[in-house]
Amino acid sequence: MGDLAISVQNLNLIYKTTIDKRPTLKARMKSLGRGTKQTRIVHAVNDLSIDIPYGSVLGVVGANGAGKSTLMRVISGILPPTAGRVEVYGKVSTLLALGVGFNPSMSGRENVLLGGLAAGMSRKEIDKHFEEIADFAELGDAIDAPMRTYSSGMYARLGFSVAVTVRPDILIVDEALSTGDARFKEKSLNKMKELRSDARALILVSHALGTIQDMCNEVAWMHQGKLIQRGEPREVVEAYQKFLEVGKSAVVNEDV
Amino acid sequence: MTARTLPTEVFEPFHSALPPLKPYWRSLWARRAFISEFSRSDLREKHFDSLFGQVWLILNPLLLSGVYFLLIVIIGGHSDKARYAHLTACLFLFYAIANSMIGGVKSVTAGQRLILNTAFPRIMLPMSATLVSLIRFLPTIAVFLVIKGLLGLPFTFQMFWAIPIIAIAFLLGLGLAILFSCINVYFRDIATFLPYFNRSWLYLSPILYEASALKPELRPLEQINPLFPLLDSWSRVMVHGQAPSFSQLGVSLLWALGFLIIGTYFFLSREREFAVRV
Numbered sequence: 001m002g003d004l005a006i007s008v009q010n011l012n013l014i015y016k017t018t019i020d021k022r023p024t025l026k027a028r029m030k031s032l033g034r035g036t037k038q039t040r041i042v043h044a045v046n047d048l049s050i051d052i053p054y055g056s057v058l059g060v061v062g063a064n065g066a067g068k069s070t071l072m073r074v075i076s077g078i079l080p081p082t083a084g085r086v087e088v089y090g091k092v093s094t095l096l097a098l099g100v101g102f103n104p105s106m107s108g109r110e111n112v113l114l115g116g117l118a119a120g121m122s123r124k125e126i127d128k129h130f131e132e133i134a135d136f137a138e139l140g141d142a143i144d145a146p147m148r149t150y151s152s153g154m155y156a157r158l159g160f161s162v163a164v165t166v167r168p169d170i171l172i173v174d175e176a177l178s179t180g181d182a183r184f185k186e187k188s189l190n191k192m193k194e195l196r197s198d199a200r201a202l203i204l205v206s207h208a209l210g211t212i213q214d215m216c217n218e219v220a221w222m223h224q225g226k227l228i229q230r231g232e233p234r235e236v237v238e239a240y241q242k243f244l245e246v247g248k249s250a251v252v253n254e255d256v
Numbered sequence: 257m258t259a260r261t262l263p264t265e266v267f268e269p270f271h272s273a274l275p276p277l278k279p280y281w282r283s284l285w286a287r288r289a290f291i292s293e294f295s296r297s298d299l300r301e302k303h304f305d306s307l308f309g310q311v312w313l314i315l316n317p318l319l320l321s322g323v324y325f326l327l328i329v330i331i332g333g334h335s336d337k338a339r340y341a342h343l344t345a346c347l348f349l350f351y352a353i354a355n356s357m358i359g360g361v362k363s364v365t366a367g368q369r370l371i372l373n374t375a376f377p378r379i380m381l382p383m384s385a386t387l388v389s390l391i392r393f394l395p396t397i398a399v400f401l402v403i404k405g406l407l408g409l410p411f412t413f414q415m416f417w418a419i420p421i422i423a424i425a426f427l428l429g430l431g432l433a434i435l436f437s438c439i440n441v442y443f444r445d446i447a448t449f450l451p452y453f454n455r456s457w458l459y460l461s462p463i464l465y466e467a468s469a470l471k472p473e474l475r476p477l478e479q480i481n482p483l484f485p486l487l488d489s490w491s492r493v494m495v496h497g498q499a500p501s502f503s504q505l506g507v508s509l510l511w512a513l514g515f516l517i518i519g520t521y522f523f524l525s526r527e528r529e530f531a532v533r534v
Contacts, residue, residue, distance in 0.1 A: 007263075015532055025445045073531070077267055077375035080528045087263035097373040101290075103297045114297055117290035118374055 002054035004089055005170050005201035006075055011084035013045040013070055013225075044070040046225030047084070054090075054169075055198040059216035059233060060205045061240050067225040068205045072096065072172050075203075090169030090201075093119060097174075098159030099147075108143040108150070108158055109134075115162040129165045136191070137161040138184075157184055164191055171195060174205045189215070209237050274524050284377040291380050295387040310395070317348055317396040321403075324464065337407045338495060339466065345400050345494045346463040346487045349422075352393035353429040353483070354454045359385030360433025361440050361447050364530060371530050378527050379520070382433035390426055400494065412497035421490050421500065424512050428482060431515030438523040441533050462487050482511035 016039050044067045052058055060068050073079040074086055076094045101118025102111045112133055116126040134143055137157045147155060173192070192215060196202060206212055212219060212233060219236040221229045223243075229236050303309030321344040328343065329335055363381040364371070371378060397418075404411070440446050461483045462470070470477070478484045486508040489500035 017532060025443075073372075074267060077265060078372065079531050081267055081269050083269055086267040088265045088267070089263050091264065092375075094374065097369065100373045101294075101370055103301065105301050106297050110297065110300075114290075114293055117287075117293050118370065118376070120374075120376075123289050 002198055004051060004087075005054045005056075006050075006052040006089070007085075007087040008048060008050045008052075008071075008075070009085045009087070011045050011048045011071070011074060011086060012043070012082050013067075013074055013079060014082045015042040015044055016040070017042075043225055045074065048222075048225065048227050050220065050227060050230070052201055052203065054201050056218050057196050057202040057204065057216045059212035059219040060203060060222060061207070061209065061212060061219060061237065062222035062228075063244070065224070066222040068222050069096070069174055070225075071222070072174050072203065072205060076172055088170065091120075092170045092172065093163070093166040093168030095160070095163040095171070095173045098156050098163070100159075100163075102147060102155075102159065104148040105146055107146055108137075108139055111147055111158065112143075112162055115159065116165070119163060119166050121166055133158075133161045133165050136164075136187075153181060153184070160188055164188070164195070169199070170201045170203070172203045172205075175207065209241065213237055274521070275527070277524075280377055280524070284380065287376060287380055290376070291384055291387065294380070295384045295391070298384065298388050299391060313392060313395050314399050317344075317351070317399055320351070321347055328464065337409065341400075341404055341407055341409055341495045342466055342491045343464060344403055346461070346491055348393070348396040348400055349425055349487065349490050350458060350461065350463055350483065352389055352396075353425055353432070354458075355392065356386040356389035356426070356429030357432045357436055357454065358450060359389055361436040361450055363433070364437040364441055365444070365447075378530060379434060379523055382437040382523075383430065385437075386426060386430040386433050389429060393422075404495070409495060410497040414497055414499045415493055417493045417500050418490070420505065421486065421493060421508075424505070424508050425486060425490075427516055428486070428508075428512035431512060431517075431519045433519075434523045435515060435519030438519070438526055441526070441530055457481075457483070462491070466491065482508070482515070486511075 046067070048067075048071065060071070062068050070079065072094070073096070074081055075088065076092050076096075077088075078094075078096075099111070099115065101115045103114060106114070109130075112130060113123070113126055116129075116133075117123070121129075137143070137154075137160075139154060139158060142150065142154060143158075147158075150158070189211065192202070192204075196215075202215075204212065204215060216233050218230065219233045220227060221236050221240050229239055303312070321340075324343050324347065325340060329340055360382040363385045364378065367378075367381045370376070370381075436446060436450065458464075460477060460481055467478070467484065467488045485504035489504045489508065492498045492500050
């Protein structure tokens, strides 16, 4: 393992939201009358510490609500910590959702520019990699059609191609691997495998345990904001599965 | 494991209200291509690049000034060329600022997906709305100049004072966009109130009438309305071809900077909450 890529030190993240989802005048008046403001406190990440070196392909597993996506968002700077510290050594790129920054009324070509810029690439870089992105997405002439005419598979393919073209030092992928048909799934997995290198850190958050075991050289298991276990993929995944009391099935291995 | 060098980024809870400003500005500057493309896509959505879209861009202000022409000149009976030119010029500048506010107020709440999934300086969102408003404002100047030519009003070199006045107007528009976009996150009703607020502001500003025609009892309006000195200078420069008064320019600049600083402070100190509240 190489140098340190990410150091998370005693991270805590607490969400405090008011109960009324739409902060309208009427709701405020009601709560004023009641004399209290109903808040909901969620301790999404609970005193978590983890060091991730370059060269690691870290899989992050856990039940829904474990805090995995929140942790990824803190590492990429989208959410600030409530307490604790995160040090990042290198440039982070995220694939937390597909087609971030895309505008559906514009063509695929224009959205490649928008999505690339949103992901932090420069115009020159995007122009240089455009052919690569277009080829990978296999859209053909449709790349010049407005994206609202795309099927969901086409949308996902283009979104994935753009995001994966950024060559960051640290890449965080949040459950966006299972996109498109089986053929594209294989292509995207192979692409992710290409990105594995000693000079890069990959973090994969996924429920697809089969993929995790295939791709990763290390797995971390989170539950209710805490880091439960970290180590060899097989070990951790087995422990996790035992915890969930599900055996190996097609559903769990996300072969559906 | 040893650390390479110093960390590229450190994420800590903020101790003071504002994030470190220099890196923020630097990251904003690095995103300038994104800001311009984002604005461009917004404009394209509004059919800015189609022929019909561009015709509409001209037609819209013309129709606006046409309605008021009907009201004041034909129905009201005041057939004053200068007054009509004043009305048109001030209306266009007013709408530039109002559009910046209206585009800005929802910019943060509408950018939910972007905010939750990418790290970027979020002040870019209201800035983009102001940029869109600026681009839509420019054709209206051309329309006004044509109207002015047709009315036979004087064209002088003093009209170049329009440039600093437009700059101040957009600083004000930007400050308001930033401020309202932030307020909207906490108080969603503001987006509904805004059109009414703008309409009232229109009537309280020297657009439908000249500042000098105001009754003395209503003079306090001049002090509390940031648009008063701005529109008065704008009218002087564009309609009458005279140099603006420097004290008025100074006051408008102070108003604009005031809103910009307050709005930016409020926005930057609250920005981190957006991902949670949006």
